Amino acid sequence: MMRILFISYLTILTFNNVNCSRILALFPHTGKSHHMVFEPLLKTLIERGHNVTVASIFPVNVPPEKITEISLKGIAEEGVETIDLAEYSERNVFLRLIGLDDIVQQIECLSVLADMALDTCTKLMNWPTLKKALRNEYDVVLVENFNTDCMLGLLHVYEIKAPVIALLSSYLMPWSAERIGLTENFSYMPVLTSAFKNPNTFIERLESTVMNYYFKFWYRYAIQIKEQEIIEKYFGRKIVDLNDLAKNTTLMMMNTFHSLNGVKPLLPGLVEVGGMHVDETKKYIPPYIEKFLNESEHGVILLSFGSLIKTSTIPKYKEEIIIRVLSKFKQRVIWKYEDSDEEGTLVGNILKVRWIPQYELLKHKKVLAFIGHGGLLGMTEAVSVGKPMVVVPFYGDQPTNAAAAASIGFAKKISYADINDDTLFEAVQSVLSAEMRLSARLVSKMWHDRQSKPLDTAVYWVERVIRWGHKDPLHSPARDLNFIQLSLLDVGAALAVILIVLVLILKAILLLILRVIKVSFNVNVKEKKH
Numbered sequence: 355m356m357r358i359l360f361i362s363y364l365t366i367l368t369f370n371n372v373n374c375s376r377i378l379a380l381f382p383h384t385g386k387s388h389h390m391v392f393e394p395l396l397k398t399l400i401e402r403g404h405n406v407t408v409a410s411i412f413p414v415n416v417p418p419e420k421i422t423e424i425s426l427k428g429i430a431e432e433g434v435e436t437i438d439l440a441e442y443s444e445r446n447v448f449l450r451l452i453g454l455d456d457i458v459q460q461i462e463c464l465s466v467l468a469d470m471a472l473d474t475c476t477k478l479m480n481w482p483t484l485k486k487a488l489r490n491e492y493d494v495v496l497v498e499n500f501n502t503d504c505m506l507g508l509l510h511v512y513e514i515k516a517p518v519i520a521l522l523s524s525y526l527m528p529w530s531a532e533r534i535g536l537t538e539n540f541s542y543m544p545v546l547t548s549a550f551k552n553p554n555t556f557i558e559r560l561e562s563t564v565m566n567y568y569f570k571f572w573y574r575y576a577i578q579i580k581e582q583e584i585i586e587k588y589f590g591r592k593i594v595d596l597n598d599l600a601k602n603t604t605l606m607m608m609n610t611f612h613s614l615n616g617v618k619p620l621l622p623g624l625v626e627v628g629g630m631h632v633d634e635t636k637k638y639i640p641p642y643i644e645k646f647l648n649e650s651e652h653g654v655i656l657l658s659f660g661s662l663i664k665t666s667t668i669p670k671y672k673e674e675i676i677i678r679v680l681s682k683f684k685q686r687v688i689w690k691y692e693d694s695d696e697e698g699t700l701v702g703n704i705l706k707v708r709w710i711p712q713y714e715l716l717k718h719k720k721v722l723a724f725i726g727h728g729g730l731l732g733m734t735e736a737v738s739v740g741k742p743m744v745v746v747p748f749y750g751d752q753p754t755n756a757a758a759a760a761s762i763g764f765a766k767k768i769s770y771a772d773i774n775d776d777t778l779f780e781a782v783q784s785v786l787s788a789e790m791r792l793s794a795r796l797v798s799k800m801w802h803d804r805q806s807k808p809l810d811t812a813v814y815w816v817e818r819v820i821r822w823g824h825k826d827p828l829h830s831p832a833r834d835l836n837f838i839q840l841s842l843l844d845v846g847a848a849l850a851v852i853l854i855v856l857v858l859i860l861k862a863i864l865l866l867i868l869r870v871i872k873v874s875f876n877v878n879v880k881e882k883k884h
């Protein structure tokens with residue numbers, strides 16, 4: 355008897371224990387920064403004993419025997435230092451004047467993602483190592499939710515029924531919310547690419563509504579339907595609509611946290627794990643950088659425009675403004691600038707270096723402030739250590755990140771086109787002020803104050819989905835309603851009809867009563883006359 359009890363106890367234990375589950379992770383996007391958000395999660399899942407298979411352009415930094423890697427290297431150009439700053443200096447003056455430059459920039463910024471997605475999707479159809487991996491079984495699948503649903507189509511074709519977790523390296527894309535049944539309301543929710551934190555004015559609400567519908571429409575017709583065609587052509591048969599497959603997502607995890615990114619509605623299946631990529635293990639600081647830090651009397655300002663922008667493409671006059679302004683401060687400056695000497699190039703108080711261990715430097719007590727482009731990774735790192743920022747946003751979610759950080763007293767926002775001696779000086783001076791540094795530390799404390807660390811949260815949710823999968827849905831029932839049902843148009847119409855019928859009946863009754871009165875009145879009058 356004891357023995358049977360013991361065995362069934364063991365069975366229950368093993369059932370709930372998800373060590374060594376089979377995890378498939380599919381990250382076809384070429385942006386290095388996206389990979390940097392997901393890598394720590396993969397590493398931790400591997401450390402916890404799971405059997406992880408990863409398809410990605412960038413290798414995961416673990417011993418090869420611990421992981422099955424499907425290299426997508428060569429599928430597309432890697433997104434590292436590919437953005438030319440000259441493009442941002444020569445904006446159309448007319449568009450700027452009539453205030454549409456920002457809108458055009460948002461559309462341009464996303465439109466390059468379509469060609470990228472279709473090209474990658476075509477190549478993925480016949481990627482032998484991926485095909486081989488898709489023939490195995492898995493307990494859960496992690497897929498990046500960004501500019502493609504090609505992988506969802508492949509999962510369907512290869513009949514992988516495991517629950518799908520979507521990972522986002524930022525906030526939701528305009529086409530993401532409906533996958534988990536989140537009903538958006540553009541009256542207060544911005545699009546990812548907008549320049550504000552939340553729409554406030556009429557114009558901003560107009561913009562967020564129009565842009566949201568435009569991007570949803572664009573994604574459907576410029577990407578999703580074309581990917582569907584690519585898949586159907588390759589396999590020679592019809593498949594389920596990619597949008598329906600997308601609406602089978604079990605869980606979504608976003609690289610945001612409300613203290614920094616602002617409050618937006620959540621669901622059980624929509625989880626914030628902002629800060630998951632921040633790696634506290636000590637990193638190497640090259641001695642020439644450390645020496646420069648050590649010898650600074652008044653502290654150091656860090657300047658970096660991230661991994662995607664090629665800083666050395668900055669136009670000469672802009673570079674001169676930056677150097678002129680920063681040389682007015684008694685603080686030293688470390689600038690990530692590709693075309694520098696091996697041991698850095700010193701220009702007055704500015705040290706230009708090819709590469710920086712960014713988080714390690716931000717943590718350094720000599721570093722006082724950070725001038726960056728508002729990419730979510732760098733901004734998250736700055737929040738984590740409580741160092742205030744000057745944000746010069748360029749594309750994507752950077753403008754809205756900058757607006758959010760400015761609104762909580764963590765940053766000063768200054769647009770790249772508006773950089774001149776005065777604006778830059780003012781911005782840098784204000785982030786070096788005692789108030790701003792205090793405020794940044796406060797924001798940092800709030801940002802850290804959570805039930806569990808973001809990486810632990812992410813691991814917990816992945817394992818929870820492995821444990822219960824489709825049995826314990828996390829999406830909102832709104833996901834299964836169509837537009838008419840969701841906006842209660844049918845109910846509204848029915849109520850309107852009932853109201854109209856009631857009014858008509860009431861009117862008929864009133865008319866009837868009036869007639870009766872009239873008739874009796876007439877009778878009375880007649881009687882009186884007689």
Ligand SMILES: *[C@@H]1O[C@H](CO)[C@@H](O)[C@H](O)[C@H]1NC(C)=O
Binds near residue numbers: 422
């Ligand atoms: C991990 O999964 C892969 C693919 O399913 C399989 O080939 C491999 O043998 C597994 N490794 C272990 C240690 O179970």
Ligand SMILES: *[C@@H]1O[C@H](CO)[C@@H](O)[C@H](O)[C@H]1NC(C)=O
Binds near residue numbers: 538541
């Ligand atoms: C947004 O919310 C308001 C107030 O609840 C509602 O009247 C409106 O219909 C909503 N808009 C959308 C697009 O859901």
Ligand SMILES: *[C@@H]1O[C@H](CO)[C@@H](O)[C@H](O)[C@H]1NC(C)=O
Binds near residue numbers: 515594598599602
């Ligand atoms: C969505 O997931 C459910 C649960 O596993 C499954 O029964 C259904 O077939 C899936 N729908 C599509 C369109 O794949």
Ligand SMILES: *[C@@H]1O[C@H](CO)[C@@H](O)[C@H](O)[C@H]1NC(C)=O
Binds near residue numbers: 641
């Ligand atoms: C910088 O200062 C730290 C602590 O004072 C010291 O340990 C380190 O060796 C110094 N590094 C250099 C390159 O001077």
